[in-house]
Amino acid sequence: MLQKELYLKTSGFLRAKEDYEKSKAVIVGVPMDFTVSFRPGTRMGPRKIREVSYGLEDYSPYLDESLNNKNYFDAGDLDLPFGNVEKSLKIIEKSAENILEDNKIPVFLGGEHLISFPLIKKVAEKYPELAVLHFDAHADLRDEFFGEKFSHATVLRRACEHLKDKRLYQFGIRSGIKEEFEYIKQHGFLSFAEVKEGFMNKFDEFKNYPLYITLDIDVFDPSYAPGTGTPEPGGCTSKDFFDLIPYFKKLNIVGFDIVEVSPINDLSERTSLLAAKILREVLLCIC
Template structure:
C-alpha cells in the first residue's frame, strides 16, 4: 500500500532527520465518521501552529526538546471520503514506522484512526496492551449501521487484541450495552484515571503499551474544541499526570485525537494538546 507524508509545518522542537530520530510525529487529518461536530481533520495543523506558545523545556520533567531525537513527518496524504482506503494507508504508514524502530506519536483526526494503528502495532508487538483515555466507551458493535466508526473503534480494538488487553480510563458516556460490555470484558475504569493507572504501571513491567488519548476525556471547560464534548471530565493536570506515570512504563506508540479547531475558543484545546504532546515526547523519548 503506497502512502506519502506532506510537510505542513513543524511541531515545536522537531529536528530535520528522520533516519536518526527516535520519536516521530505523524499527522492523520481524517474525520470521515465524525457523528456530531466535524472538523478534527484540521487538528494536526492547529496543534502544530499553537505549539510555538510553549517552551521547549519541561520543568516537571527537567528535560528539553533539544535533548531528544524527534522528527515531525508532517501529515499523511489521505483521499477524501474513502474510509477503508485511508485506514489501509494509515496502517501501512504505521507499520513502516514500527519496522524502522521508531516511537510513533500520531496526531488526529478522529478516533477511528486508532484502529489501523493498533493493528500495525500488534503485528510488531504481539503482547501489546492498549490504554484508552476517553469520555466515551467507543464500544458499540455498529453505529448507524456502520462497523467502522469513531463510536465503534474500541470494540474493533478489543476484538483485534482481546478485550482483556484493553484498559479504559475516564469513561463517563456510552450506551447501557457499552458499559455492560466494558465492565464485563475490558479493564474498565469509569470516571477515574490516575489512581488505577498508578497501580497498573508496575504490573505492566516491560510489556509494550499503546496509549490513545481522546482530548474529550478532559472536561470541556478546559477543552471545548472537540467533536463530542461531554461534561464532567478530568482536569488538564490529571491527564498530564497520566503521561508522567507512564514514563515508568514501556510506551511503544501513542495517539492524540479529536481536537476540533472550529469549536476551539482561543485555541485552548490545541494548546493543551500541544503540551500533552511535548510532555509525552520528553517523558518517553531517548
C-alpha cells in the same frame, strides 16, 4: 523506509529534527473526520496542534528535560482521499507499518478517533503482548454505529479484536450504551469518570506490557477542552492528567496518538494548546 508520497509536508511540531534516520519517534498528522457523528472539524487538529506548539517552551518542569536533547521527526500530514474511509485506513496502516519496520515509535495526531484502529492493529502485530491505555469520555466499544463497523464509536471494539483478552484499560469513560459497559466488564478494565485514581490502581499491572496510549481530548472536562467533536461534561482536569506524566516515564510506550481536537470549535485555542503540551511531555518520555 518512510514513503514520502504518502505525506503532505507541513510545518513541524516544536523542536522536531530533520533527520528521520536518527529519530526515535515519528509524528504523523491524520486530517480525517469522515465518521464524526456530531460536530465536524477534527481534520484541522494536526496542523493547529503544531501551530500552537511554538507558544510552548521546549523545557518541561514536570520531567526536568528539554526537547532540545531529543530526536523525533515530523513527517507531516497523510494525504488521504477525502471521504473514502476504507482507503484512508489502509494508508494510515501503511504509514504505521513503515515506521514500525524502521524500529521507531509512531506518534499520530488526529483527526477522529477511528484513526487509532489501524495503528493499534499494526503495533499489536509487532508487539503481541500489547496492552492499550485508553483515555476518553466515551467507551467507543459499540460493535456497529448506524450500521457501520468502522466508526469513531466502534474504534476500540475493532482494536480489541487484535489484542489479547483483558488488555484494554479505559480511563475517564462517562458515556456509552449499556452493552459497551457490559463488554468492558468482560474483556478489560474501566475506571468510570476517573483518570488518576484508576491509572494508579492498575499501574503495577499494565507497566509490564508494551503499551499503546490513545488519548481522546474529550476525556477532559469541556471547560478545559471545548474544541472537540463530542464534548461530555464531568471530565478530568488538565492537572489530573499532568500529575500522571512522571509515571509515563516508567512505561514501555511503543505507540501513541492524540485525537478529536477540533479547532473550529474553540476560538481560544486552549484545546489545541493542551494537546500540544501533552505531546511535548510524551515525546520527552519516549525519546
